[in-house]
Amino acid sequence: MIARLLHRPTVRLIGGVRALALSLTLSFGLGATSAALAAPEILHWTAPTGARVHFVESRALPLVDVQISFAAGSALDAADKAGLASMTHALLDAGAGELDEQTIADRKADLGIQLSGGTDNDRVSLSLRSLSSAAELDAAIALVADLLARPSFPEAVLERERSRAVAALREALTKPATLAARQFTASLYTDHPYGRQSTPESLAALTRADLVGFHRKHYGANRATVAIVGDLDRAAAERIAVRLTERLPATEPATPLPDPAPGGASILRIPHPAAQAHILVGQLGMTREDPDYFPLLVGNYILGGGGFVSRLTTEVREKRGFAYSVYSFLAPQQVAGPFQIGLQTRGGQTEEALDVVRDTLAQFIAEGPTADELQAARDNLVNGFGLRLDSNAKLLDYVSMIGFYGLALDWLDRYPREVEAVTAEAVREAWQRRIRPEQLITVIAGGDGDRNDVPPPAAGAEPPQ
Structure with missing residues (x-):
């Protein structure tokens, strides 16, 4: 799905805040007219502090949304300190200078602001929503x-x-879904920073000195991207960007991540007494600036990203009833993110369901989409794009993504044009180039409770970690 394709960071509400009273939206237009509407103009500059700034002026509502992102994601964790990036981010509002945790929470409540954020492989982010009135915004x-x-x-x-x-x-490690996801990541990114995952031991080993050191090393203005959307002019946006970054520690520039090496096909089974087998199939996918981005995007909608209209849903669910839900997604990142197909099915029919998934994928790669599938996918992605931009908060996520990954400032305008220009031949060629059966990783966790040939686990036995 498109939300997965954009790979937005996991959002977490930081601390107790008083939510703004209304769910406020901008009017960008819906339906078939969305493709014809011009996307908002994104202004870009580099602040005197070295931070990159992307700004959209929007006077429709008395709100300002700000997101500051740092090249300080979990890929920078040391192998024995996995979880450090997330923990550092999580404790940003636990105390600052003379302010303790409760004072910070009270101040957020008094100002009526919202703070949220997240961590992924590439970046950490902190987002602010505030009223645009001078006193409230200045304090926020x-x-x-x-x-x-x-x-x-x-x-x-x-x-x-x-x-x-x-x-x-x-x-979480007692659940087959978690075990499958972690094994898939570990198998896909063997010996690569994207493959580092926290363990109880790595989390328990984190110290205050680790958090202080990580912050000092990675939270520099030269690693920061500031995205601002809302009720203010450029001069005010310039002042905000400087105030947010002028006191940050000096840091070295971020080092580009190495490209992950594709591996060979493998099938890994994780014993678990659950009746449902959790199945993941996939391989390395695409980067954020991948030349095949749009053919892969459109193709994925047809294969498994389009929900009930996708091929996988038709073949696996509708025709055979093997699973209630089956999906596929691509998650572009700084270097190749995953391409993944996922489903759950009864343990006793795991092999049959897998055969259908593999056959459906192989046929799609070989033949590409039909004319009707292609038109429906393009129409849905283009006509639904306006809904992806219908609030300041949604627009902020896009502006931040464009800024962090250095995408073209007209990316939002180009998106519908690029989707509409995708041909069946382009989809077929891109998928044949990029998705290779000899590289597919298959992980199956659970299902033992629905199979007669698997003995029950010994008393006290724990699933693998």
């Missing part, structure tokens, strides 16, 4: 600037959050 920016520049990472809060994270991970 001052608070966020303190959180970014002077986090104190209190030992007591770290101990609390570290314990929670370890407990949550131990619980």
Whole structure:
């Protein structure tokens, strides 16, 4: 699906905040007219601090949305400190300078602001939504600037959050869905930074000194991308970008990640007493600036990203009833992100379901889409694009993505044109180039509870981690 394709960072509400009273949206237009509407103009400059800034002026509502992203994602974790990037980000609002956790929470509530953020392989982000009135916005920016520049990472809060994270991970590791996802990632990114995943041991090993060091090394203005959307002019946006980044530590430029090496085909089975088998099939996919981006995007919609109108749903669910849901997605990142097909099915019919998935994928790669499939995919992606831009918050995510990955400023305008220009031949050739049966990884977790040939686990046995 398109939301997966954009690979937005996981959003987490930081602390207790008083939500703004209304769900406010911009009027960008819906339906077939969306392709004809011009996307908002994105202004770009480099702040005196070295931060890259992308700004869209939007006067429709008295709101300002800001997202600051750093090249400080989980791919920068050391192997024995996996989880460090996420923990550093999570504790930004646990204390800053003379402000403790409760004072920060009270100040957010008094200002009526929203703070959220997330961590992925490539970046961490912190987002702010505030009223655009001078007093509220000025105080909100001052608070966020303190959180970014002077986090104190209190030992007591770290101990609390570290314990929670370890407990949550131990619980997750009892579930076949988690086991399958972690094994798929580990197999796809063997010996690559994208393959590093936190463990109870790596989380328990994190210290305050680790968080302080990670922040000092990676949260520099020269690694920052500031995206601003809302009710203000460029001069005000320039001042905000400087205030957010002027006190950040000096850091070395980010080092580009190596390209992951494709591996050979493999099938990995993880024993688990669950009756449902969790199945993942895939390989390396595409980068954010991949030349095959749009043919792969359109093709994925047809294959498994289009929900109930996709081929996989038709073959696996509608015709045979092997699964309630089956999907495919591509997650472009700085270097090749995953292409993945996923489904759940009864353990006893795992092989039959897998055969259908493989046959459907092979036929799609060999033949490409039909004319009707192609037109329906293009229409849906283009006509639905306006809904992806119908609020400041949604637009902010796109502007931040464009800025962080250095995409063209007219990317939002180009998107519908590029989708409409995709041909069946382009889809077929791109998928034949990029998706190779000899590289497909298959992970199956669980299903043992629905198979007569598998003995029950021994008493006290734990699933593999």
